[in-house]
Amino acid sequence: MAGMQAPRGTRDILPTEVSYWQQIEGIARQILHQAAFQEIRTPLFEQTELFQRGIGEATDIVGKEMYTFTDRGGRSLTLRPEGTASVVRAYIEHGFQAQGGIQRLWYTGPMFRYERPQAGRYRQFHQLGVEVLGTHSPRADAEVIALGLDILKALGLGDVTLMLNSVGSREDRQRYRQALVDYLTPFRDELDPDSQTRLERNPLRILDSKDPKTQAIAQDAPQLLAYLAPASAEHFEQVQQYLTDLGITYTINPCLVRGLDYYTHTAFEFQQLDLNQEATVCGGGRYDHLVSELGGPETPAVGWAMGLERLILLLQAQQVAPEIHLDFYVVAKGDTAERQALKLAQQLRHLEFAVEQDLSGSAFGKQMKRADRSGAKLCLIIGETEATQQTVQVKALRTSEQTLISQAKLVHNRAQLQQWLNGAGLELP
Template identity: 65%
Template sequence: MIQALRGTRDILPEEIGYWQLIEDTVREILGRAVYQEIRAPIFEQTALFERGIGEATDVVGKEMYTFNSKGGNKSITLRPEGTAGVVRAYIENKLHAQGGVQRLWYTGPMFRYERPQAGRQRQFHQVGLELLGCAAPRGDAEVIALAIDILQALGLKDLKLDINSVGNQEDRTKYRQVLVDYLEPYKNDLDEDSKDRLTRSPLRILDSKDTKTQEIAQNAPKIIDSLSPESKKHFDIVLQLLTDLNIEYQINHCLVRGLDYYTHTAFEIKSNDLGAQATVCGGGRYDGLVKELGGPETQAVGWAIGMERLVILLQKLSSNPINTPDLYLVSRGEAAEAQSLLLAQQLRQTGLAVELDLSGSAFGKQFKRGNRSGAVACLVLGDAEAENNTVNLKWLASGEQQAIAQKDLLAMTEELKTKIIKLKGFD
């Protein structure tokens, strides 16, 4: 039997409703903020990620799925993240020539060679947002506020915003030496990855998950003390704007994010309901990336939300089933089965979700499937109902039932919707 590859998984019908809920919520909230969806290819030239993400990062060095084109003249990589591809599209299609800012968002699969675990697969999915052409601290605050809006609209309440500033290139160069000077005496106590990073990417040591390294990093000099007055002012304004928006935050001096393109603001939004895999959204400012990839100097800020982790969280928090029918229609007998298809279609056209039992089996078996379906009511059509053009409406929770003319049922669909919403607990 051929099975799915390790690190990939099927998203089955009982789960897909959560994915659709996230996508619909993102589309609605970002649409109100006039962000436009963009769809870039899932594979790009490898050089895009080497230049954009940074060759010294773990993503480029260890985790990318890279292969040669059939002609052998191009190195191609399945995208490990979304920002670089969006920036490439922004440059190639000259979106910057339209003037002003570009508000873009995307969703889709990404690929990294990692050890699979709950909420982290080798093929994983993100929804992301990019605000290009905005240098103002207001841009940072806007994208953070929109991420909070999305997560809260999905029902998440126990959220924590960690934020830091990694400054500009000059700030980081200054801080790099300060950090290396501090870490050198502890070199033998660092984990193996951090020992390697000490010479090529020392800021990443602050992001280590090793307990001993974390203890050492907690007492390291803070990057905020190496910021220029301009960088410090930018960060202070962002914090004040978040306060104005009633968004609580805490400054995390070890937060640097994992990609080389970040500048100034870096942030993560975490949920205390996810245990060790707490981060559901991460992002920040990347003012040098567009120029690095061949475009004009363009300031930008964005974020990405991991879909798998968010789905796990929604499943934990949800008390209501997703994508269940409103009504389950059972029928038996030639005339009744013909009428049931017509009635189901008529009800669906009014906006009701109707599952039609197509088995033709005994009523008892159909009722059992109706009870398992998540519907709040069953519609029953037998020979007698078919002859009289009626239908039996049975509310499953209470057992209450009534015979009603099919034309009267179609005339009371708005009343039905109101009652169904209340019974499903969505009012």
């Protein structure tokens, strides 16, 4: 077992970093709960056909990146490479459409793609996403965009840019496809190898290429917006108007097509310039035909997904640290003192305070240094004298103010403890 390491493209999320994850999930859960979204949890693996039909066989995800295996029953299964197809499968399987009305769902969890690992991109990665199913309204597009921005702002992420486009209906894209192929064909030999392949199978994806030379060629390509039917153009105009009403600024990017075949009409990304080419922290759009393509009734839908690893990199780069919430750090020395400290810590936890108990048994000096580093607001100290008298020293770690109080009185006056934690001073009641 010597030298065992996590598989390439995966990583351990260590305790020093978990607080970022907890903060993101906590903020998202609160904001989405306020918007009447319900959490859904789907399996880590699905039938391979779900992603082939849902994402599209011409995409890089299905063609190159999926972790697919055959189980002992001869079934082809795939670790989920994204969350939307699984949510839609669950929507159909459990008859959500029969309940009537609009379904607002959100999810978070690991996804899997076989791609080259780099900063913020792993083979096992994590997404947080939302899906609104059952409405054509452009208000739904604006609502999910606004909620995504709310989450990013609540996390303290600055300088976020909303990139917006419409990829139109299927019929719009079919008309545009030929115009794009006609434009790009003379440049075939100058395109990067992936784009040369896409020219036949999925030419719109060329607009999303990260190759600089291909990007330069695509800049002068016909724009899909010019090929939108009146109804598609009106939908896009209404989305823009709703965003303006909400005070949300955006930039229209005609080359924004997203990487999945199921998108229709609105497509968008939130980008953060600190990451240069790796700028997208949240992306999504409308997908009005995915439910029917997977065997359900015609059901319009819109949603987005955030990459958590990339988001955490940005927070760390901007030195946006998660709040450490620890109310008390308990220090004790001696058998009786340590027994009392254990009981005191539990009593305080039952009062819904966050408490860490020093279990080292080391000298007071070393324990107090750990208390200073812990981030706790108050330190509770029990030595031999305090143990005999059943008292406890309460020390404010930020001001060094200190007072002595009986252990019984400490745990029977929650209001007083909360005042002390709020920085009101350690005056005795």
